[in-house]
Amino acid sequence: MESSWINTSSLALDLTVGPRWFPDEASRQPQTRSTHAQQSVSKKDEVEVGLEAKLNQMSKENKMLTEMVSVMHYNYNALCNQFLNVVGSSPSKGEVESPRRKRKSESPEMVNYGEVGSEKIDGVVSHNESNSSEDNMFKRFREDPKPKISKVYVQTDPSDSSLVVKDGYQWRKYGQKVTRDNPSPRAYYRCSFAPTCPVKKKVQKSAEDRSILVATYEGEHNHGYLSQGAGSVQSGPQPFLVSIGPSCPTITLDLTQQGSQPDLGRFCREMESPEFQRLLVEQMATSLTKDPNFTTAIADAISGKMSQHPPAQN
DNA sequence: CGTCTTTGACCGGCGC
DNA sequence: GCGCCGGTCAAAGACG
Numbered sequence: 001m002e003s004s005w006i007n008t009s010s011l012a013l014d015l016t017v018g019p020r021w022f023p024d025e026a027s028r029q030p031q032t033r034s035t036h037a038q039q040s041v042s043k044k045d046e047v048e049v050g051l052e053a054k055l056n057q058m059s060k061e062n063k064m065l066t067e068m069v070s071v072m073h074y075n076y077n078a079l080c081n082q083f084l085n086v087v088g089s090s091p092s093k094g095e096v097e098s099p100r101r102k103r104k105s106e107s108p109e110m111v112n113y114g115e116v117g118s119e120k121i122d123g124v125v126s127h128n129e130s131n132s133s134e135d136n137m138f139k140r141f142r143e144d145p146k147p148k149i150s151k152v153y154v155q156t157d158p159s160d161s162s163l164v165v166k167d168g169y170q171w172r173k174y175g176q177k178v179t180r181d182n183p184s185p186r187a188y189y190r191c192s193f194a195p196t197c198p199v200k201k202k203v204q205k206s207a208e209d210r211s212i213l214v215a216t217y218e219g220e221h222n223h224g225y226l227s228q229g230a231g232s233v234q235s236g237p238q239p240f241l242v243s244i245g246p247s248c249p250t251i252t253l254d255l256t257q258q259g260s261q262p263d264l265g266r267f268c269r270e271m272e273s274p275e276f277q278r279l280l281v282e283q284m285a286t287s288l289t290k291d292p293n294f295t296t297a298i299a300d301a302i303s304g305k306m307s308q309h310p311p312a313q314n
Numbered sequence: 315c316g317t318c319t320t321t322g323a324c325c326g327g328c329g330c
Numbered sequence: 331g332c333g334c335c336g337g338t339c340a341a342a343g344a345c346g
Contacts, residue, residue: 172317172319173319175320175338176319177335177337179335179336180334202337
């Protein structure tokens with residue numbers, strides 16, 4: 001188990017751009033100023049004060065950002081641990097046989113869908129009832145139909161209309177609907193690798209960004225990872241595509257070239273790697289530089305510096 | 315021939 | 331009770 005795969009403090013992204021740049025230099029400057037500088041000393045003070053205020057504000061924002069990343073990092077760590085727990089546990093459980101839920105009169109011997117949440121991810125689903133009676137089983141089925149829901153965002157070609165997310169499992173499409181909140185259709189898949197596997201998947205293009213497929217997974221696989229044999233499975237490690245949007249902190253996980261379970265574990269490890277963190281920092285830096293407020297502040301700071309350092313009088 | 319996809323119909327929850 | 335809407339079924343066809 002790789003439960004301690006990340007040291008949270010390792011992601012302390014020190015992006016502080018403010019106070020470190022100028023105070024020491026600024027404190028050096030007054031001694032070297034020529035006399036004519038005294039005329040504009042009050043103006044410079046004003047600039048300095050304004051600059052300091054901006055820098056302080058940016059420092060605060062940076063600190064908040066760092067905290068947000070840490071929290072996100074922590075949450076992801078927990079999620080990964082849960083996921084690895086599930087992967088590691090053996091699913092061999094006497095399943096109820098009736099893979100298909102029949103409507104109408106056939107329903108009494110229904111599938112025990114609720115089993116997933118109670119057996120494999122206890123702690124995650126804490127409100128499972130005791131299965132002391134059939135009534136409770138029915139209630140569980142009705143009240144807790146989604147023991148675990150996760151979303152995966154996959155970058156695709158916007159012109160590609162196929163709703164296929166290759167995640168290493170074998171899925172059988174059983175429906176497609178156009179929903180109200182999104183013009184693109186939503187496809188419904190069931191895991192077809194094991195007939196008793198209760199996992200369902202919904203795939204729909206994002207309403208905001210049609211180049212992103214949103215795959216919503218419900219439930220837990222009650223079988224091992226499908227590594228070979230399925231037609232859709234592709235092999236060979238390839239880098240995950242992680243993108244952090246400039247306006248909102250979304251992370252896109254591109255699983256299109258991968259199997260899911262072991263590779264998600266690998267993704268967890270990659271997130272810990274210096275390479276990943278460098279990428280994260282670069283993305284954040286890019287986001288910051290795209291922010292007009294940030295560039296304005298930088299421009300102000302530079303112009304302020306230049307006014308303090310007039311060209312050498314040669 | 316077996317498996318998968320498509321697609322219209324149906325079911326059930328929910329709000330009014 | 332009614333209508334809307336998301337989710338599911340299952341027959342028919344496609345495909346290898």
